[in-house]
Amino acid sequence: MLMIKPKTTIKNKSNFTIAQNKTKIRGNIYDNNGYLIATTIRKYDLVVNPSVLREPKKFEIKLKKIFDNRVPINLKDRLSSKLKYFKVVKNISMEDYNKVLKIGEPGINIEKNYIRKYPGKSLVSHIIGKVDIDGQGVSGVELKLNNELSMSEDIHLSIDSGIQNILRQLLLEQINKFEANAGAAIIMNANNGKIKSIVSLPDYDNNLNNHLSNKQIFNNATKGLYELGSTLKIFTAAMAIESGKVRDDQLIDVSSPILISKSQKISDIKKINFPINLPEIIVHSSNIGTAKIASSLGHQIQKKYFNLLGFNKKVNIEIIETSLPSFNNDNHPSSLMSKSYGYGIQISPLHLTKATAIVLNGGKSISPTLLKYKTVPGKKINVFSENTSKKLRSILYLVVNDKNGTGKSAKSYYYPIGGKTGTVNKFINGKYSKTENIVAFTGAFPIHKPEYVFTIVIDQPKPQKFSSMRNTAGWVIAPMVGKLINRISPILKIKPLNLLPSELGLTKYKIRGASL
Template sequence: MIWKHARRQAILIDGDRRSSVFMAQSRLSILGVCFALGYLLVMVRLLDLAVVQNESLFQEPLNAAVARAQDIKSLTPRRGDIYDRHGFLLATTLKTPSLFVDPSLVFDETSLSVSLMKIIPDLNRSKMSSVVQGKNRFGWIAHNITPAQQQAVLEIGDPSLGFKYEYKRVYPQGSLFAHLVGYTDRDGLGLAGIERGYDDVLSAGEDVHLSLDLRLQHVVRRELGTAMEEFTAKAGSGIILDVHTGEVLAGVSLPDFDLNAAGDAEDREIFNRLTLGVYELGSMFKIFSTAALLELHNVPMSKTFDARKPLKIGRFTISDYHAKKRVLTIPEVFMYSSNIGSALMGQMIGGKALRAFYADLGLLDAMRFDIREIGRPIVPKIWRKSTTLTASYGHGLATTPLQMSAAVASIVNGGMAVHPVLIKVDEGAIAQTDVRVISEETSEKMRKLLRLVVTKGTGRNADVKGYALGGKTGTAEKSVGGYYRRDKLISSFVGAFPMDNPRYVLMVMVDEPHGNKKSYGYATAGWVAAPAVKRILTSMASILGLPADKYDADNDMAVSLEPYIHDKKKKKKKIGGKSLVSY
């Protein structure tokens, strides 16, 4: 009896044990299934991130660098805008889409390439193929595409394509301000013009307001282009400068290029002839040698110089292009642009004094300006006695059109040194510097002489009645291979107005013009550059609302110089007189 009871108890204990083991095994199985489902969910999520959403957890270091660069770029400030003096937009930054591809998701390379080239015609087929066939998970197809192109790409519906947004520099005025505004690279680094000169300011997100006037810029570019076309010229430059503040109101170099496609421009288009190109500008230097004579020696206008025969300097001869072959007064030397008379003036001044005078005007050193494309003047290393004679009429010296304009401004504005600026000067600012280069008396004498050139001398084709323009022609032969060529000229005219109280300097330079029927075959400054300045002044007066004075020839400021002019016979008042061909 006792044995049966014990056996029953043993059976019950064994059943309980088996039940516990079974329950434990069941719980472990359920837990294992849960872990398996968890791992499965993680793998599904990873697959979704890597393939469906086109984000790989295992991208190569290059792609990681691209991503980091994108993040860093997004933290930099948007580049500042550039405006003209009246608030017209010249340069701005827009956020635009750039197209990329994930080569691992490309199904039909040929079909994709054909479709994309229809949308973006300037794509390079071979370059695109190398990107599409690449082993990386990321490759650029095209940067800064248009909204219309982006929409067309989206309509393809290809999962291998995607977009990232980048900043793009945009220039609404195209080529109008090419050389002064300049351009940036794709990453926003300034490479030329004010974009380079003020890169630190613009990169910090600050806007820049220039001294330039969009309306005047258009006029100078149009009239310079007209002169180049009319005389089939190689190149040219033009400028309008405020003689008191030094502000550049317009500055053009032709040929130019579209800033929105700067990468496609040729070297001859990129070259800035206004500030970087240095040229022998010929008789314009007679302005400075004459001013030096009047300032340093205080000679009367009746002072004479014997221009009856050429001057001999060693094996070289100084002669006049249109010789008068007589003794000339100072006004006559200047009006007829006599090389012989100017050389004799230089001899009287002396080499040391003449060189110092040119240096004070900033003609012998590279000037400081708001852009970095600045040319260094070409000056003889050794200043000999012969150099003094030839430098008095601009032979053997080369400078930039910008420097020439600034030096003329210093002569006509009362004698105060002018330093050109490209940044807008605050309203009311008048005196830019307190450095005097000549006296007010000498400045007034020079204004009369400059006016005389336009009323009776080589600059008559620049005259605009009622605006008292004064100026000087300059025609120089270019040096090619060490020899001066009569068939390759630099023809220029620089003027200022109104001469009784000058406010603006205007200059046009034309490189290698060719004579035509209208100019009787001549390609000199009086025929080429002077008329262009006249057209610029006429349009400028209309734009700025400058009223013309009632012209009275008897009260012209140049009339006081007539007693010093000794022509034996009266000249006919007609355009085409031979005095226009004088250099």
């Protein structure tokens, strides 16, 4: 007769382990440097059963002593009512709980809850997204990687909080200066597609749950579709050089506007009376020249390269808020020409960043990602040749560094920058507004050997006195680009260069001024 009952004890033990497994705490989200972006912490709520309280009035006074102004206003009524459940104070410490227990009333209880906290507040609001009351993701990374997070796996993002902060600050400054509606900016590694920063303004504090307007929640950088104007001339030029239809020394007449119909014509702001070549068309940002290049390419080539650049599908990154570009699919030559300089094609800033990276990194296809450790499977397709890419780099360098360039206020004396400005009349109520603009800037640095690409878009900047009543990209965004790159390059470990333009190894082009 042995008294031991081994079975029951083992059973108890297994029950215990099961109970442990039940509460899987949602995983954390870290940035590239291990900075905590999102975490789940436990909190205790004080719960009281007022129907069993013996002396509600005394209890109320003592509660007020412990919690001061944290108690709800209607505390007195609630405690003397016949309720069965009343949450008195949220998020209390264990010490306070012990104090409450010492009052000696029955019906005092504590509720354990888990809440999602975002220590960076509104630093990376749109990318991270939010969770609902049950701790399930409802937007951003929280939604797309919900399975991994709810299995208590930690996520490491490629986002750099420091850069994110600088970019957000500079963009906010520029938006406030020009009283703009909204803005978006992206910085991405040009070679492996790791996104260093995405900012969309206006944004919100992820910790707050209520009073968020649709404008705040909307992610302009990945979900917003814009006609991005002259920035798309980069791709028209790349197509022309790659397909060999237009040589870079071929002269094109841009002196007279192209008439499409009686009411419509393609014209330039800066009138150029002599034939110019492709680099000059891009540097002067001539619509007429780009349209003429496009018409010599034809619909087929344009469509082929737009698809290769990824304009025919959503960008597949680790957030749900992405959108499909929309095109003017007309077969009329005017559609071809307008798309070549960025009208009649709506893409997101993320699409533009990706396409710019493809053109400037040597022509290799790229898949943007928000994850630190993601390795992209599959082969890289060569969209453009190294030679085309080098020519485009040289042209974009001149846009910023030549005295005739549209983006010359973006110049940095220590880091060679290249990029293209774009100013678009905003499409409002079925027609293009004459006063309301969308301005964009896309480019790369250091331009002779691109490591990072960036895109900045600002929606509806108003003309200001200090900008001589202008609200074009060269005035609104370009000044911010130089500042931005001077500040983030040391963080990205890019060394300042003291090279002469001739030592950068770029193709040399001579740019003539608008008037000879």
